[in-house]
Amino acid sequence: MTPGARLQTAIELLGEIGEGHGAADDVVGGYFRRHRFVGAKDRAAISEHIYAILRHRAVIDWWIRRLNGNRQPDARLRLFATLVLVEGWEPEAVARACDGDRFRPNPLGILEQQVVRDLKGKSLMHPEMPRPVRLNYPDWLDAHWQELFGDQVDAELGVMTDTAPLDLRVNRLKANRSDARTALADEGVEAQPTPLAPTGLRIYKRIPLATLDVFKSGRIEVQDEGSQLAALLALAKPGMRVVDFCAGAGGKTLALAAGMQNKGHLVACDISEKRLERAVVRLRRAGISNVERKPLTSERDKWVKRHAESFDRVFVDAPCTGTGTWRRNPDAKWRLKPLDLEELTALQASILDSTARLVKPGGRLVYATCSMLPAENDGQIRNFLTSHPAFALVPMSEVWRDAIGTACPVATDTLQLTPKRHGTDGFFVAVMERKAAAPAETMPETAPEAASEAEVDAAADVHKVDAA
Structure with a gap:
């Protein structure tokens, strides 16, 4: 695929995600399953474009509104802004990729050209950004994060825009962690033991997991x-x-x-x-x-x-x-x-x-x-x-x-x-x-004397009153 074709695909998938057609991983994964001809490098590039926007959306929207407050950000404009702010594209490269040819985005409009041009040289963060923008979360959640993290909100939420590693759980019915790690290494995958879980292995790069024998044999499963x-x-x-x-x-x-x-x-x-x-x-x-x-x-x-x-x-x-x-x-x-x-x-x-x-x-x-x-x-x-x-x-x-x-x-x-x-x-x-049930009271060795008819009648009267 050409760079422009990758951008057009990303724009279309972002539109589906924004319209609520499914979670991002479902939408993107479904597209790749339907288009198996898309190569590994193309898949990686398309995914990078999409997730860069999703991880930094509040910051990207803040910049777009700052440069043109009248424009509601859409998938196209968010992508073009992200290419410059996050991925480091030159404005000219963005324009070349959008020439309107088959499978490529239509040429940039006047506003899009202006936003891309004005973003050149800008850093992603700006001192005037409020915390929810800077840390990329909906502002209504700010009070909840304050309650949990106090003055550590920035540190705790700052890592949430990072990409998580791939964690695997070793299936102890079929392997131990050392054996599974060796099996992964034999297939060219380097894995490190997880620090806390004794069943875990961690991988820091993308791998074709479903094709590995160690996975197909049931010795490992994906689990954080x-x-x-x-x-x-x-x-x-x-x-x-x-x-x-x-x-x-x-x-x-x-x-x-x-x-x-x-x-x-x-x-x-x-x-x-x-x-x-x-x-x-x-x-x-x-x-x-x-x-x-x-x-x-x-x-x-x-x-x-x-x-x-x-x-x-x-x-x-x-x-x-x-x-x-x-x-x-x-x-x-x-x-x-x-x-x-x-x-x-x-x-x-x-x-x-x-x-x-x-x-x-x-x-x-x-x-x-x-x-x-x-x-x-x-x-x-x-x-x-x-x-x-x-x-x-x-x-x-x-x-x-x-x-x-x-x-x-x-x-x-x-x-x-x-x-x-x-x-x-x-x-x-x-x-x-x-809590465990209280033990039953020990019964006396000799049975109590039978109640008299008068006692039985009196007890019956009490129950009638209670029921009433």
Whole structure:
């Protein structure tokens, strides 16, 4: 493809993303699957154009409005501005790539020429930019970040425009980390052990993962280190009865099953039967056979009531804003609205309330999100514990010691991982245990004397009054 053809493709895909046709990775991935003739270099260049805009959209829009306040930025103008500001193109090179020939963008209009020309020599950042612009997030989230990070907002959010590395989870049913790392090296891929998760390997470059034998044989799976830790902290052991309540396509189901060594009973639940079906190939490849897939109508499906207090572990990877995954999904931040947070927190509370019924005495309810917003995390747990006195929070230091065996990376009773502090996605985990049932009172060795007819009649009268 010519440089202009790459730009035209990027413009069209950005339009689809902006119109809500799907998440960026789905839109871009779908295009490449439909156009398999597009070479690897072209794919990389198109993706770079698109994600540069999504990662820096607030800054790019600020510059466009500063240079021409009357123009609402669109996909074309954002791309041209990004080429100059982020990718370092000369204005003349932008114009040459847009000559209107077949598969290439139409020539730049007068306004587009002016914006591209005026941006030459400008640095990406400007001292007059407000913090949400400088750090590229919707301004309504500023108070939430202040609540969580205080004076560390700039440092914590500054890394969220970076590209996340590729994390892999070693499937312990088929390999250990050393063997998997060697297998990757044999196929020309250099991987480093993840710092926190004992099951993780990290790769810092793009690789054709699906073509590798080590992947096709089920020895590795794609999973962020934070997500791996969440599954490990569930302490799902061989022989247990475990439910993965919001299983989706089965990423954490696979990790939980590996921890159970394929022994016991693991139920993967989700309201989307299609998502559960997508897990079938992954389960088969991983060699997992102890998983039952159970589609639900809602979080309050009758299945929950029928299986009350019957599971050792209930793992809830709750639907959330996904703010912890912005390095991987930068477009998600621009789709997020205040109403979404309000609706999600209500749904999370309902899911927790319902799934608590599944936990048997002495069992554990594990709540996880890929969010960093306090309302979805510690705030949600505080509310749950207040309304469910049968549960108690298990200190994270204790959970981490038993599950990981290294020094716990946080001093709090819940786990909040951030890209800045821990190099993972922004994951939250809380582990709550249902208090064991009080032992029954010891019966006296001799039976009490039978109640008299008068006592029975009196007791009956009391019950009648109470019922009334």
